């Protein structure tokens with residue numbers, strides 16, 4: 401058996417739904433324009449991919465299910481249900497599994513929301529991004545603020561566990577505009593909030609405008625001011641800041657995303673999806689036609705298999721683990737890699753500690769408030 405198929409532990413299942421209404425200006429995820437025919441064809445091939453894995457994996461125990469994209473909510477409840485039935489028939493899914501789905505406001509109707517909930521989806525993640533139309537326009541989103549508000553009102557009727565995504569540090573965004581959007585989110589009181597800083601990724605429309613000097617980044621000072629204000633406000637409102645960009649009420653942390661941050665195994669399906677069994681990673685073709693073609697031939701649509709060496713794995717587990725505010729468990733690190741974290745990073749940890757970027761105690765290592773603001777700097781020091 402190919403070693404990348406050797407999953408020793410239960411995995412999180414990521415299913416990529418590669419359709420969007422149009423392309424947002426900042427987005428570098430793989431997605432294509434949807435048509436009903438393509439969606440039907442896609443779901444048929446995705447079911448084949450699930451069944452092929454079920455055939456090939458020795459351990460097919462599944463801990464979480466996450467439908468991401470793209471825009472999964474463009475798919476009708478019937479198509480989503482077909483996918484989930486195939487997952488449940490093919491894998492050994494744990495009881496009370498978290499089933500998350502990403503959704504965009506313009507693609508949601510109450511009928512769809514109700515049907516998603518009734519089929520067993522128990523967490524919705526809404527791409528809201530801002531409560532100001534001019535900012536949504538800058539981001540190239542397909543919805544306006546009224547669509548967002550209508551969608552949230554319908555979602556909260558059927559889901560007690562839902563997330564709102566917000567993007568900050570937009571070009572020309574003022575502190576007050578950011579505070580306005582944040583307060584709107586707080587008024588809805590969702591169980592989970594993700595707060596992402598705008599990234600200008602190569603190949604996006606924003607990147608082109610950035611290079612042509614038609615757009616810019618906001619100052620670092622303002623960016624930190626927004627981020628620190630959000631942490632304070634959200635904590636005061638009772639949210640637990642459990643990851644650099646994520647805040648939850650009570651027990652509503654994203655179980656699926658915690659799998660990534662704890663560097664545990666996940667299986668990725670759909671074009672451009674990645675999988676990781678704890679030692680090796682694979683990547684699917686990022687091309688819809690090639691993906692369909694491989695599956696029609698009865699083959700897994702895997703383009704690359706990457707075997708990671710120990711140094712790469714240690715670095716990756718460090719920078720993923722430090723994203724969690726609880727940080728890295730020193731003992732668990734030792735039993736995973738058979739070496740003490742202090743033997744590998746002694747000087748670096750000392751230096752980061754002196755710069756007040758991390759806290760090091762006998763049990764855990766985690767980012768300070770300053771470290772949360774300068775996380776990329778911390779991660780760059782950990783490369784082996």
Ligand code: SF4
Nearest residue numbers: 420423424427469470
């Ligand atoms: S809806 Fe999401 S996946 Fe689709 S283009 Fe916009 S940001 Fe990208």
